[in-house]
Amino acid sequence: MATPEDANASLKTEVSEIASVHPNQSPKSGVSSAKPPQESTRSLWLRRTVILSFWAVAVLLGLPVWWKTTAIYRSDLPLQAMSDWAEGKIGKPVFPLRIAVEAPILPQDTHSLIQTTQHVLDDLNEFSAHQLRLMPVDPPLTANASQHVVVDGTRNSGDDKDTTLLIRLIPVETGETPRSYLQPYSPTLHVYYSPSHISSVSSTASPLAAFIARELHDIFAEEQAQLAYLLSTTSGEHIAKVHSLPQETAAELQRRSTRVLKYAPTYHLTFSLFTPTSTPSAWDIEAALRQYMAPLLESFSAISNFTIDTQVQLYATLSPSFPPPEYDENAKAWTLRNEDLSGFINAAEWPLSPSIADGPTVNFALYVPEQSQSPLLVKDSGASSWLVPQWGGVAILNPPSTEQDAAPLSALSKEALAPAMQTFSNQLISLLGLPQTPASLPLRLSTLTRVRAASLVFSASSTLGALAQVYQKLPSIPVPDTVAKSVDLALQHLQQACDELREGRFQGALEHARIADGEAEKAFFERSMVGQVYFPDEHKVAVYLPLLGPIAVPLLMAALKEIKNEVAAFKARRAAS
């Protein structure tokens, strides 16, 4: 192949030949000295217009079309409101509890008793978001039209379900007074007093008022601590305003909150019988559940629903990596080490898959050890059951000790299951986060309602906050309209939940908080948002470059050349002038 120089040389000679053939041409048109004629202004401007129009098409039409067709649809989200909720700037939950007081005394006396007690109570209370409001109720027997006095318009009737606690004052002649008794199965506090206490109700030093206030404070102390802990952990805004919890209380609450299951409207309870041999192969679980579980689940029905399934799994051996139990001579029992318990559940082999429907599954595993390894206990503590945080519970059922050669138990009766069922009930209670005090079950459930509502509000708010952050930090993810709709719904229900809380309707608040949390989760986990988070730029380059490269280079070069010429001409003109 000829080098460019050769080609040029041959061209030159050719041109010179042509020149020699036409000797009559003017000598001016010699090869070295020839100059192109001055370009006319018209053609100059024509060229510039052409270049400019190409650029105009590329920039004004091409770019917008490209931008429009490759843009990702992102619907508008109320980012400010979302982060405000997450930071706790709006919707601070307050918990005004209504406590009805029923007293067989004159309404005036009741009124003053309530006022005094309220005063003492407010002095005792250190947590502003949680308030106890006392209000009178007519004693049913003495109620009549003449005594009907409206107090502050907040007069309450005894059967209102928004009333958290009913204090019933009962005059007694004998025994130590004042004394109180909390009904275990109804939200009622009986306060026994001697009629002499009533005379001094108006003074702040009234022993009855102080007694009631102290009792109430004690009853709601754990709830206050729980709510305060919740506020302090979930939202930075609140920390300063919350009175500092004692270290050990906080640690205890922390321990308890880590094991509690995430709130869900429906839980699936799975009761499984595991045994490493073929016996026992049957259990009277249906009757046992009816007797030991059903009442408990019934009382929880206001908060969550439960479905139950059971299974029997034979030949369910422990995992091969699990250290085998050791025989303890002193206790005459086989023991498992405390630190090994987390590996007890053989997740690879035991069919403990979650239930198929929506909602979390709580597993309760009853393990019947082999005859030769019975009794099986946890070392040191000697316990035979333990709780697996946020998962369920395990109980070991050691068959009653019989002679070695006796036939192993083939079926477990309802009575044999009783201790295990009681263990499971307790485990379920702690997994659901039911507080340990006070003694009255309805009161504990209503506390749970408030704590759950508050935690759902916080969880929904923080989910919304996280969504707002994702929206701002990842500009490449698409945000469909359904997300915006869900966010709007979540914000609405959050607001409603807080309003309901403020007005003391906790059941309704829980309902709204549940919807808000569900919608917030739905918005955050929208599938189409996850799909195209990563679409590498290399792909775009690979697709565009073969087209854009060859087109962009002439366009750019032409523009550069024209600008250079214009600059040179401008300089020349300046130099000339």
Next chain:
Amino acid sequence: MGLGARTKVLLGVREEVVGALTDKVGAADFGVGDTELRGALVTSGHRRLAHELLCDISDYHERLILRPLPQSTLLASFNFRSNESSIAFEQQNFRYFPRSLGQILQHAHTKELHLRFSVGRWDAESWGQRPWHGAREGGNGVELWAWIEADNDDEAFTRWQTLVNSLSGLFCASLNFIDATRTIRPVMAFEPEGDHRNASNLHLLHGTLPHEVVCTENLTPFLKLLPCKGKAGISSLLDGHKLFDASFQTMAIDVRPVCDEQGQDCLLEMDQSVDMVLDVVRSKRPQDNPIPRPPPIEEIQCDSSKYYNAEDTCYPFNSGAEPSWSLKEIFGRPLKGACPLTEAGEGSETLCINTPPERTIQVETEGQFAESRTSSDTVRCYKLPVGSNFDLVLPEQQMTTGLVLPEPPLSASRSINGHGQERGSAQSVIKNPSSTDAVEFVYLESLPWFMRPYLHTLRAHVDTTTENPVKETFYRPAVDRQRGSHLEIRMVIPPASTLTLTYDFEKAILRYTEYPPDANRGFDAAPAVIRILSPNRSGDRKGIYLRTTPLLLSLPTPDFSMPYNVIILTSTVMALGFGNIFNLLVRRFVGVDEAPQNGGFKGVLQDKIARLTGRFKKS
């Protein structure tokens, strides 16, 4: 349950066992006539039902039947049956019924389920009739059909989707790929096996995945569903290495409700079965040394009639003797005693072997076992010991008599004819070997949408008569990318005749993304299902089935780097056109002699070099 009822139960069990065995192991060849057999089976069916209803608690049965086949092969039929009362099932109190499967069935409102995983082909010419009359086997790959309760077709399909997706997770199979294009609603080919008097609005849906490779990961979940989990009982013999090395194997799961006469007390019965045909010589190879090597020449008995025998070469003498084998050698692991859940009495005889009476069988075990012989001593059943290993050893033996294999009622083969990538034709050849009975059957084809049959080219031809064998046709044409073709034909073959069914089809061209990663392998078309309507010898509600092999359809396959090539080529053409026009518009054209001398890149470069050298010289 009184004493009388208990006796009845035991009686029922005994009858059932005898019935099942005669049914299974070819009593037809041992003096029991067809009609007699059918009668016995019908009674046994009734008794069994009665027995199941008397036992209102859930129970469990298992049985393994071994049967040596010609060409030193062995058929092993495992059957596991667990019952759960429907009340316990509704309340989700699972005992022998697996919780995972039970919840799926409840969630998808499935009343009856049949799931099959199969590999290999049943060689009916050498092996005779299929196990369970073909009612417990599926087409190659995965086959699933179910009766689903739903108000309308759409709801049924939604629930079907739930079902296949959940089963996909449970069995580690790609069942979730059974979408609308692979689902059909058969009209004649399947009948429910269970009692569905209480259920209304049942929809039958059927899906196949002929491409699915069935392997060990499907066996593990299958074993987990069993109460004894492969740790005791006959299931302890099931090993993935041997099972999937078999010449033919099929795993089946059948769930059906069984009710009493009034339809009051119902049970949910789950039948799990594994049928496999093992090559004895191949299975006996040790697992650590699976490559077959010739034994040393001293150990070979030479066939001296061959002229080429020499010092170091030898043609092995074929004595025609039955090879020696033992359970442990064949299955690669010992039988770990009985599963203690099986009932006492006849139901506890969980291992049966069907051989001629003179075949020597040695039992090796340390525990207590019991042997019983039935059907003119051709069936030997063993009650296995609990907790100790059990082995059967059959030495090499020269046999004078053999078992006569019952002949299959029909044999069928299907193939693709034609050439090229555009059209083809499918041909099914179905033979009736019986010299006396005409056979009526339903032929079901479920074709993928990209295989478009031309129904007007459908021809059915019988070689012995000119009469049209087609009695009834049901056809639902395919819709591209939405559903496949569904063809059902009811036909009759006269005795000793061959029926040839042909139709032409066109191959569709798929979209780029619709090709699988191994597009050049071809596309599988599901096996055709043949259900024999009459004569029905099985006597129960399971029916008689056989299936053809799947078809491999080669479709026109594109070059998969095409899109990028297209982008590059189009861009180049566009860039060329654009460059030319643009240059024509913006360049100024001057004479050659008028062009600047040192223009262009070369000039600039020369200029630069000159300047640099000048500078160096200066310094």
